Structure formats: structure tokens, C-alpha cells
Amino acid sequence: MHVYPFGAVVGSDDLALALTLCAVSPSIGGVLVRGEKGTAKSTTVRAHAALLPPVTVVEGCRFSCDPTAPDPSCPDGPHPADAAAHIRPVRLVELPVGAAEDRVTGSLHLGKALSERRAEYEPGLLALAHRGVLYVDEVNLLHDHLVDLLLDAAAMGRSTVERDGVSVAHASRFVLVGTMNPEEGELRPQLLDRFGLAVDVAAPRDPRVRAEIVRRRMAFDADPAGFAARWADRDAEWSRGIVAARELVPQVVLSDDALVSIAEVCAAFDVDGMRADLVTARTAIAHAAWYGRTEVTREDIAAAARLALPHRRRRNPFDAPTSSDDLLDELLGEDDTDPDPDPGPDDDPGGGESAPGETAGDVASDSAGRSSTTLSAASDPYRTEVFSIDRVGRGAAGRRSRAVTTIGRAVGSRRGDSGPVHLPASIRATVVTDKDGWQLRRKIIEGREANLVLLCVDASGSMAARNRMIQVKTAVLSLLLDAYRRRDTVGLVTFRGTGATLVLPPTGSVDVAAARLQELPAGGRTPLAEGLLEAASTIRKHALRDPERRALLVVVTDGRATAGPHAVTRSLDAADIIAAQGISSVVVDSETGRFRMGLAARLAERLGAEYVPVGEVDADALAGIVRERAA
Numbered sequence: 001m002h003v004y005p006f007g008a009v010v011g012s013d014d015l016a017l018a019l020t021l022c023a024v025s026p027s028i029g030g031v032l033v034r035g036e037k038g039t040a041k042s043t044t045v046r047a048h049a050a051l052l053p054p055v056t057v058v059e060g061c062r063f064s065c066d067p068t069a070p071d072p073s074c075p076d077g078p079h080p081a082d083a084a085a086h087i088r089p090v091r092l093v094e095l096p097v098g099a100a101e102d103r104v105t106g107s108l109h110l111g112k113a114l115s116e117r118r119a120e121y122e123p124g125l126l127a128l129a130h131r132g133v134l135y136v137d138e139v140n141l142l143h144d145h146l147v148d149l150l151l152d153a154a155a156m157g158r159s160t161v162e163r164d165g166v167s168v169a170h171a172s173r174f175v176l177v178g179t180m181n182p183e184e185g186e187l188r189p190q191l192l193d194r195f196g197l198a199v200d201v202a203a204p205r206d207p208r209v210r211a212e213i214v215r216r217r218m219a220f221d222a223d224p225a226g227f228a229a230r231w232a233d234r235d236a237e238w239s240r241g242i243v244a245a246r247e248l249v250p251q252v253v254l255s256d257d258a259l260v261s262i263a264e265v266c267a268a269f270d271v272d273g274m275r276a277d278l279v280t281a282r283t284a285i286a287h288a289a290w291y292g293r294t295e296v297t298r299e300d301i302a303a304a305a306r307l308a309l310p311h312r313r314r315r316n317p318f319d320a321p322t323s324s325d326d327l328l329d330e331l332l333g334e335d336d337t338d339p340d341p342d343p344g345p346d347d348d349p350g351g352g353e354s355a356p357g358e359t360a361g362d363v364a365s366d367s368a369g370r371s372s373t374t375l376s377a378a379s380d381p382y383r384t385e386v387f388s389i390d391r392v393g394r395g396a397a398g399r400r401s402r403a404v405t406t407i408g409r410a411v412g413s414r415r416g417d418s419g420p421v422h423l424p425a426s427i428r429a430t431v432v433t434d435k436d437g438w439q440l441r442r443k444i445i446e447g448r449e450a451n452l453v454l455l456c457v458d459a460s461g462s463m464a465a466r467n468r469m470i471q472v473k474t475a476v477l478s479l480l481l482d483a484y485r486r487r488d489t490v491g492l493v494t495f496r497g498t499g500a501t502l503v504l505p506p507t508g509s510v511d512v513a514a515a516r517l518q519e520l521p522a523g524g525r526t527p528l529a530e531g532l533l534e535a536a537s538t539i540r541k542h543a544l545r546d547p548e549r550r551a552l553l554v555v556v557t558d559g560r561a562t563a564g565p566h567a568v569t570r571s572l573d574a575a576d577i578i579a580a581q582g583i584s585s586v587v588v589d590s591e592t593g594r595f596r597m598g599l600a601a602r603l604a605e606r607l608g609a610e611y612v613p614v615g616e617v618d619a620d621a622l623a624g625i626v627r628e629r630a631a
Contacts (some may be wrong), residue, residue: 111197495531559599
């Protein structure tokens with residue numbers, strides 16, 4: 001199977017440079033590639049891996065030990081000084097999003113256990129990736145227990161396995177490359193920081209460039225061998241450049257002035273910790289070596305900062321990453337960096353287009369027909385405490401509520417007729433008992449599920465006070481931030497004027513959510529029934545796509561219904577429908593003043609919901625209510 005030539009990739013100059021710098025100096029720590037679908041992220045990564053210089057390994061070592069410096073604790077060792085060696089290509093090991101833990105870390109060798117009745121370790125993907133590239137497509141969708149394994153291996157350079165009667169530790173140093181589409185959800189901050197460099201890619205808007213991309217792809221599909229042959233010389237030249245740069249890296253001088261400049265840039269970008277300084281320094285050295293220089297210059301520092309700092313500068317998931325070119329120019333001067341050695345066609349591969357915000361001119365009419373619209377932005381979101389549903393569910397894997405799931409950590413085995421078979425435990429039980437037939441054991445899996453939190457918010461005139469809407473939107477953003485970290489899904493329904501709107505469909509993508517929540521208009525009549533019915537419909541539709549995900553409905557209202565005929569009666573009928581569906585819910589009463597009508601309490605009674613009287617919709621109070629009532 002032919003790999004698409006790296007030299008034939010059009011555009012993506014920043015991505016090509018980032019991958020190359022990590023190849024020159026693997027200690028940089030890998031590359032995260034963010035971009036919309038169909039932007040050749042995976043194609044570019046695979047094409048670049050084919051250019052990497054081969055490695056020399058000990059003959060027969062399953063852990064790719066270097067003959068000149070073998071791992072003293074290698075499970076296949078110790079290796080003698082005169083051990084036979086051979087040269088092989090660098091491995092590009094792909095980690096599937098749905099991979100099991102034993103496939104990643106390794107486990108008991110079943111063949112040896114069955115044939116020889118002895119326990120032997122079979123290496124996993126982390127061992128295969130040693131001295132190579134570990135590639136995770138859709139890394140943002142990777143299950144959290146696998147993310148934890150990657151974090152440990154990336155931080156320690158070793159993988160330790162204590163399971164299935166096997167106790168093994170082996171070297172696992174690799175270049176981590178991940179690709180993701182931000183529209184499908186964001187990445188955990190812990191893993192985001194582990195990537196040395198980050199690049200945003202987008203499809204070019206120039207029709208000529210787009211046409212050239214299609215032309216080359218069609219030519220490759222028609223004749224892969226011939227197309228690859230036409231670009232072979234260019235790829236070979238790039239590969240030789242990587243080898244030359246690697247040899248030059250030890251000779252590159254990072255002066256004290258250059259180091260101070262790096263520290264000043266990192267401080268100005270307000271990054272957390274010291275990893276940014278280290279990565280920027282290593283990247284600047286690799287950049288200088290790639291261009292054949294033996295001393296780090298301002299151009300090298302600027303190029304390194306552009307790749308190493310934006311994804312670390314984010315204060316929370318709602319802040320869009322930015323390269324801050326103006327800040328770099330101010331700190332380092334306005335000299336342009338050296339041109340890319342392979343600039344390709346003239347295109348603009350810059351960041352993706354930002355999602356359009358809500359129209360600021362949305363207007364609702366009150367009973368007199370006058371326009372009544374209030375716009376207010378949310379305050380900074382805050383971290384909420386963990387809330388969970390006390391009943392055990394069977395939802396999608398997440399980090400929220402306890403659940404019986406097939407995705408998680410196997411914590412033991414049991415007898416039984418249902419559930420996934422625990423093969424190593426079954427083998428051990430069969431060997432120990434020495435009885436005829438298999439002694440099957442089932443896995444005991446400990447997992448967590450993700451939940452849907454749907455907020456149904458009154459945005460009518462009765463809730464239009466600016467400070468109230470600020471508090472409501474801040475609470476929604478805070479819950480969304482917590483959902484992002486816990487792998488939950490959050491949605492928002494608002495009702496005002498004559499109807500209800502699903503402002504935020506159930507999502508885990510904080511960037512899209514924040515864009516839609518920043519300017520939420522308020523004012524007009526109160527169509528409470530329509531809001532409740534829209535919320536019920538949203539939960540019902542979401543259950544069709546994800547029937548295992550449990551939902552919690554949070555209704556923020558004073559209970560007044562003023563839109564349409566028999567408004568109050570219709571709102572109570574809608575509450576009966578929700579109660580009949582068994583949806584867990586809570587009513588936050590926002591009614592204020594000395595004389596209260598108590599409509600929200602009545603609504604809570606019909607919903608079968610917990611009623612919480614709140615004079616004003618306080619953001620902290622709202623989040624606390626959700627945490628306590630999520631059951």
C-alpha cells in the first residue's frame with residue numbers, strides 16, 4: 001500500500017514544520033493537530049512518518065532496544081554488548097479510540113498460557129511505539145482511562161504493567177501526535193499541555209489551491225506507484241534534511257540572551273508552569289538546526305513560540321487559542337521568520353473561521369407591541385464541584401456518575417453466565433483447577449458514565465433583568481466547563497416572546513457552546529408551556545441517539561405563563577407530560593418581591609421535581625442546586 005507523498009501535500013506549512021521539528025528533536029514532545037474535517041490531517045501525519053530515518057534495534061528484542069544503549073531493565077534483556085542488531089523503519093503506531101487497556105499496555109500472552117501453561121507478557125501499543133511515533137486520531141474522543149495511561153507513559157518515558165499475573169516495566173519513549181476536530185469536543189487540559197506543539201489547520205479558500213489539491217489526489221488514486229515515484233526525490237531530500245538537522249542539534253548554541261528572550265515571551269503569554277519555556281527552547285534549537293544555523297536567533301524563538309505557546313495560553317476552554325503575532329512582534333521585533341523550505345502553492349492555511357454569534361438585534365414584543373430586548377454577556381465561568389447521579393446507570397463512558405459499563409478498568413473477575421469474558425482469569429482458573437473444560441470468569445469493570453444536563457431558562461420579560469441573565473448565563477457556562485472536564489453533555493433551551501428555542505443542542509464542544517451563549521437576548525412574554533415541551537422533545541430526541549445517557553432537566557423560572565390562550569393550564573399540562581416520561585428535574589424559582597404568587601412551586605409539584613426558592617438566579621446557587629439534585 002502506497003502512502004501519499006509528503007512533498008505532494010498542498011499547504012499546511014505550519015503542520016509540516018511542526019512535524020519536522022519534532023522529528024529533528026523528539027524531546028519537544030509531539031504535535032497536536034486541530035482542524036475541521038477533510039483537511040488532510042491524517043494524510044499529512046502518515047506521509048511525514050514515512051520520511052523519518054530508520055532506527056537500529058537489538059535483534060529479536062520486542063521492545064526496540066538501542067544496541068548502543070540498551071535498556072538495562074528490558075523484559076527481553078539483559079542484552080550483551082555484542083548483541084546482533086538490524087535496521088528497520090520507524091514505526092507509526094496508531095492507537096484506536098476504542099482500544100482496550102490491555103491492548104495499549106500489553107497483557108498475558110494467551111498463546112503461551114494455553115500451549116505451555118505459563119505466564120508471559122505480550123507487549124502492547126506503548127511498547128511498539130518506543131523510539132517511534134504514537135498516533136491518535138480523534139484524540140479528543142479517547143476514553144479517559146486510556147488518556148491517563150498516555151499521560152503516565154509520556155511523563156515517565158516508561159510503561160508499567162501490573163495485571164493478569166504479569167509484572168513488567170519497559171521503556172516507552174515516543175513522539176505523540178494527535179489529530180482532532182474541535183467541533184466534536186475539546187481535549188482535557190492535562191493532555192493538551194503534554195503536546196509540545198499545536199497547529200490549527202483549515203481548508204484553503206483560494207479556488208486555485210483547492211483545485212490543485214483535488215488534482216493531486218485524483219492523480220494519486222489513479223496511479224499510486226507512479227505518483228509516489230514523481231515525488232520520491234523531494235521526499236528523499238526532506239528526509240536527508242532531517243538527518244542533517246539531527247546531527248547539528250548538539251552544536252546549536254542557546255545563548256543567555258536568547259534564553260532570557262524565551263522566558264520573557266513565555267511570561268508575557270501568561271502560561272502556566274515551566275513546560276512552555278522548556279518546549280520553546282527545544283523547539284527554537286531544532287528550528288535553528290533545520291535551517292542550518294548553529295546559534296538560536298530571534299526568528300527561531302518567534303517560530304517556536306508560535307507553535308508552542310498558543311494552546312498553553314488558554315485560561316479556560318472558552319478562550320480561543322491565538323498566536324498573538326502582535327505580541328511576538330513587540331517582544332522580539334518585526335523581522336519575518338525564514339521561509340519554509342517547501343512553501344508549496346500560495347495559499348492561506350490560517351485558522352478556521354469562527355462560528356457566527358447570535359444576532360444582537362433579536363427583538364421580542366411585549367403585550368403592548370413594544371420592542372423589549374436585553375443583551376448581557378456572562379461573567380467568567382468558575383469551577384463547579386463534582387455532582388453525580390446516585391443511582392447506577394449504563395450510560396456512555398465519562399467521569400461523572402457510577403455505571404455498569406464495558407469500557408473502563410477491569411478490577412477483578414467473577415463467576416457468571418453474562419458479561420465480557422476475562423480470558424486471563426479464565427486461563428488461570430482452568431490451569432489451577434486442572435478440571436476438564438473451561439472455568440470461565442467474567443470481568444468486573446469499574447466505570448463512570450456521562451450525563452445530559454439540560455437547562456430550560458425563562459428569558460422573557462419577567463427574567464429580563466440584566467444582572468439575572470448574567471448570572472444565568474454564567475451558571476450555564478460553568479456547568480458546560482465542568483461537563484467538558486467530565487465528558488458530560490449540556491444543552492440549553494430558552495423561552496421568550498411566543499415560543500421556545502433550542503439555543504444550545506446537547507453538546508460537549510465548549511467552543512461552539514460559548515459562541516452561542518455570549519449574546520442571549522431576553523424580554524417579551526412568557527411561553528412557559530412551549531419551553532417545557534421543547535425541553536421534553538430535546539431530551540426525547542437525544543435519547544433516541546443515546547438511550548443509555550440519563551438526563552437532568554433544570555427549569556429556571558418564576559412560574560408565570562403569559563403567552564397564548566390558557567397559558568398557565570397549558571404549562572401545567574406540559575409538566576405532566578415531562579413527569580410521565582420519568583425525567584429527573586428541578587425547578588429553580590426566580591420569583592422576587594414581597595408578594596409572591598407561588599406558581600413555580602405549583603409547577604414543581606406537577607413535574608415531580610425538587611422545588612428550590614431562589615430570590616434571584618444566583619450563579620453559585622444554581623450550580624449548587626444542580627450538584628445536589630442530579631439524581
